[in-house]
Amino acid sequence: MNRNFDSSSRESRSELRGKRRKTNLILNMLIGLVILLIIFVSVKIFFGGNDENAAEKEQQIESKQDEKNRDTEENKKSAMDEKKDEKETDSETESTDESKETAANTEDDEEIDLVPANEEEAVVTEGGSTGNVKKTIENPSWNPIGTTQTGEHYAVYDKESVDWAEMLQAMSYATGVDQSNMSVWFLGNNGFNKSVGTITTKDQKQIYRVYIDWVDGQGWKPTKVEELKEVEKK
Structure with missing residues (x-):
């Protein structure tokens, strides 16, 4: 066991x-x-x-x-x-x-450069073409004022034109009236490329009729100045 x-x-x-x-x-x-x-x-x-x-x-x-x-x-x-x-x-x-x-x-x-005129050469005549002219002034030493225009020229009586501005300059040159003191009563045609204008000082004490002719390439040239008694609007 x-x-x-x-x-x-x-x-x-x-x-x-x-x-x-x-x-x-x-x-x-x-x-x-x-x-x-x-x-x-x-x-x-x-x-x-x-x-x-x-x-x-x-x-x-x-x-x-x-x-x-x-x-x-x-x-x-x-x-x-x-x-x-x-x-x-x-x-x-x-x-x-x-x-x-x-x-x-x-x-x-x-x-434009202006050549001053010789006042001594001026020819002054009493009276003139009408009874309203006090005296007539012609000066052979007046010159064309010059121009900015080119080409063939025709007088332009538009107050905004270069031609108009140059014509005023020519009348100022001939009379001695500054453009700032100038009143223009008339400016118009006096023949082909010929113009005539009536201007006064603003007080109207000086009254002039100015004749200017165009010279090709040289501008407007004064030919005659008439001192007037009264303003003529032509």
Whole structure:
């Protein structure tokens, strides 16, 4: 009996040891699996987080770069606009300067240098063609006043014309009455390229009838001045 009991005891201990080994093996496997899961999750979190941070940083860098590029483009565009404005301003300034220069040149062209007449050569005769003439003055030293006109000439009696302005200048030259103090009562035709006009000072104390002839290329030349007693509107 004792032998049977010992034999049964041995088998029971052997089975118990086998069950313990199996249990330990399973526990070890489970522990190992848990450890592997922990490692996997840790690696995933660590490297995954780094990837997300890297992506976020990369996105931030790209955003900053895009913003920088936009600023650069805007600065370039602004600089180009400023240069364009400067060019337009310079162009406008040059145009204005050229206009002023042209106007100045035109004024210079319109200014006619008159050769003063020698009053000592004047021939003064009492009376004249009518009873209204106090005296008649003729001076061989009178010269054509000059002209800005070119080409074939026909007398023009338009008050806005260059011809009209030059005829007034010729009458002022012959009489000594400044145009700023001149009243024109009549200015008209006296033959082909010949004119006659009646002028006074604004106070009408001096009254003249002036005869002028056109000289080609040289302008209007006074030929005779009559000092009148009264104004004649013709």
